[in-house]
Amino acid sequence: MPHTYETDGAAIYRQSFATIRAEADLARFTPDEEQVVVRMIHAAGMVGLESHIRFTPGMAIAARAALQKGAPILCDARMVSEGITRARLPAANAVICTLGDETVPALAQSMRNTRSAAALELWRPHLAGAIVAIGNAPTALFHLLNMLEDRDCPRPAAIIGCPVGFVGAAESKAALMADPPAPALTVAGRLGGSAITVAAVNALASRSE
Numbered sequence: 001m002p003h004t005y006e007t008d009g010a011a012i013y014r015q016s017f018a019t020i021r022a023e024a025d026l027a028r029f030t031p032d033e034e035q036v037v038v039r040m041i042h043a044a045g046m047v048g049l050e051s052h053i054r055f056t057p058g059m060a061i062a063a064r065a066a067l068q069k070g071a072p073i074l075c076d077a078r079m080v081s082e083g084i085t086r087a088r089l090p091a092a093n094a095v096i097c098t099l100g101d102e103t104v105p106a107l108a109q110s111m112r113n114t115r116s117a118a119a120l121e122l123w124r125p126h127l128a129g130a131i132v133a134i135g136n137a138p139t140a141l142f143h144l145l146n147m148l149e150d151r152d153c154p155r156p157a158a159i160i161g162c163p164v165g166f167v168g169a170a171e172s173k174a175a176l177m178a179d180p181p182a183p184a185l186t187v188a189g190r191l192g193g194s195a196i197t198v199a200a201v202n203a204l205a206s207r208s209e
């Protein structure tokens, strides 16, 4: 017997979002934040994620405004940059991932750091007013925070800092939220990842569902 399953993509999305809205506790989020949270839960397949999600006040509004004005999106990993739906971007925003640049391995060696962290040195010309999307590497988020300790380093418009894992993820995100150098969004603790980060970017890039 062939399996029977939903084959209409739009119906699958409708059913998913209805399930999330019925089951998740979204009461503490503003309308601007709620749409982002729903997409993050959707990407993770995890109702309950919402209790780990933290926004600094006004982050969703600031990120949306920056995207409308054409802010570039700086991504720590190609899994993040490839996941961003170009058709959703309001101003044909540039999506930049410098991890694969040929200079990065040598830079990482000279910095005695990971390639993910070293790649951020190539963000400097693009950082002013940008949206930062870190979904994989805790070392990238720590290095960004260190770069921004220098008051002369250009400031991003908003930081989506959701690296995942067991070494440095919770710590880097706690450091981000303890003293945010820009409006910020995170998932506290070990949870996070490229898919959740991409979902946040895609939601911020578009208001309508």
Ligand SMILES: C/C1=C2N=C(/C=C3N=C(/C(C)=C4\N[C@@](C)([C@@H]5N=C1[C@](C)(CCC(=O)O)[C@H]5CC(=O)O)[C@@](C)(CC(=O)O)[C@@H]4CCC(=O)O)[C@@](C)(CC(=O)O)[C@@H]\3CCC(=O)O)C(C)(C)[C@@H]/2CCC(=O)O
Binding pocket: 076, 077, 078, 079, 080, 099, 114, 115, 116, 117, 135, 136, 137, 138, 139, 140, 163, 164, 165, 166, 167, 168, 169, 192, 193, 194, 195
């Ligand atoms: C220690 C690293 C971690 N990676 C994690 C999870 C995933 N990483 C995947 C892939 C394909 C990539 N990870 C790299 C970024 C690579 N991962 C690391 C590093 C060694 C150090 C980063 C850090 O600790 O901050 C990092 C290499 C580096 O020198 O920076 C990647 C570049 C490795 C590579 O292929 O060369 C690559 C990114 C490719 C891209 O551009 O997209 C996974 C898919 C794992 C897999 O292949 O099995 C997975 C994806 C998770 C996600 O949602 O993004 C952790 C868990 C984040 C881990 C850091 C924390 C820890 O607890 O270990």
